Structures are given as structure tokens and as C-alpha cells.
Amino acid sequence: MPFSGENAESYYDDGLTASMKGDWARAARCFEKAIQLDAKFLAAYHQLARCYLREGQGQRAVHLLQQVVERKPDLAPPRLDLGYALISIGRVEEARQQFERLVAVDPGNGRAFLGLAKVSFEEGDWPTAMARARAALDRSGPSFGVLFLLGRAAKLTGDSAVADASLERADALIEKSLELQSDQPEGYYLRGEVCFVRAKYADALEQYRAAEVRAERTGCYGAFGEAFTFVDILAKQGLCFQKLGKPDRAREMGRQIVEIDPEHALGKALSELE
Secondary structure, three states, X not given: OOOOOOOHHHHXXXXXXXXXXXXXXXXXXXXXXXXXXXXXXXXXXXXXXXXXXXXXXXXXXXXXXXXXXXXXXXXXXXXXXXXHHHHHOOOHHHHHHHHHHHHHHOOOOHHHHHHHHHHHHHOOOHHHHHHHHHHHHHHHOOOHHHHHHHHHHHHHHOOHHHHHHHHHHHHHHHHHHHHHOOOOOHHHHHHHHHHHHOOOHHHHHHHHHHHHHHOOOOOEEEEOOEEEEHHHHHHHHHHHHHHOOOHHHHHHHHHHHHHHXXXXXXXXXXXXXX
């Protein structure tokens, strides 16, 4: 029940409260109700799209965000989110257009440069991804998302010095967040991601396992611009087993994934390992 009565604003406020608690399903229901009561409530469209994106429903998020951007073309936050949503469903060139438009009107927008870095990374252009990640770093300062992407791109270009320095800084940020939220899976998963990129597969496996025991099977999680599900945690463990030369364990992990989500591409690939 909304806090202040049967109106769009109270459902919207209730949705914001639920989203701050990480209850994305409840938040989505509240924002949907707000839109039912007020079809012109663009802020509710925007927040509902963010819920869909966190739940892995990128296409639905894009549909809503396009409506917001069409009606309010000068608002930066929904255009940023539209760019990231487009990346999530593989529409990379369209994402680039959103970020480039933002940079054209606001050259100091670090998140837009990070979006462009992600576009370059998705295209396999590691040097450009590095350059744009550095531009984001210069404009918005160190954040996990920027440092992690810079580290990954640097590693793929063979620049081990930049890769190691960036990934160490990214890991330090996550370590600080764990001091405040040690009972949540996000920090452990992201530390696992850093370890995996650094080819520390045993350490990565330990972090992914720590995330698994703190996650719910139907949960959708995210922090610092990275989103994942319970099944994704299992999949990353399977990859660690594969890298550690334990194909039987990797195959078994793949079978567990397919039982939960028969269409999970990485789960199916792991389950079919020879």
C-alpha cells in the first residue's frame, strides 16, 4: 500500500523507497501503478525503465526510455540510461548516438564518456575504449565502473602496467564497499570479476562463491553500473573451474544453470563441455 494515498505520487514515492532497498520487483509494480494513474508521469516511466534494466529486461527498458527522451530531449539522465539500455540489447551504434549527443552539449559529462568507452569495448576497439575511459576518469573521478573498464581494455591491449594499476584501484573501492555491506552479494561478485580479469581464478572462484551464498535464486543485483543475476554467479564459477582445468566441475555447474534457466547461453555451453 502506498504511503500517502491512492495517487500517482504516493506510488512513485513507494517505488523509490523499494528501489533504494533493492526490491526491484516491488518498485516496478509501484511505478507501473503510478503510470496507470497518470499516463504523463515521465519520472515514473524513467524509474520503471531502470527497474526493467536491473531485471535484465533491456528491450522493455529501451521502449520506455525512448518515450521519455522523445518528450524531454534535453534531459541528460534518461538519455544516459537509454544509451546503457541499448548496449544491453546489442544496439551499440544507437547507444553511441545517445552518448555522442550528450558529449556534444556537455563535454564534462563523465558518464557519457564511460558510455562511449563501453561502446568501443563492445566493438573490440580496446585502445579507443582506454582513451574514452581515461576521459571519463578525468571528468568524473575514479569509480569502479571506469577503473574496471579501463583495466579490462588495457589488459586486452597488452598494457599490463595500466591494467594492474586500474584493477587494483577498482578492487580497493569494492573492498571499502564490503566494509559497509558485507551481507550483500554485489561486492563479492564484483571482486570476483576483478580477480577473473587478472587471471586469479582460484581467488575469483572464492569471491563468486561468497556472492552465491548471499544471493537469492530469483534475485537481480547490480552496483557501480554492473548488473547480474544468481545464475550469472553460477556461470562465472563454471568459467573459473574451466580455467582451473576442472572440466567436470565446470560441466556440473553448467547443468545446474540449465536446470534453473534452460536458455542461458553460457550455462548450455558449460554443460556441453567435453
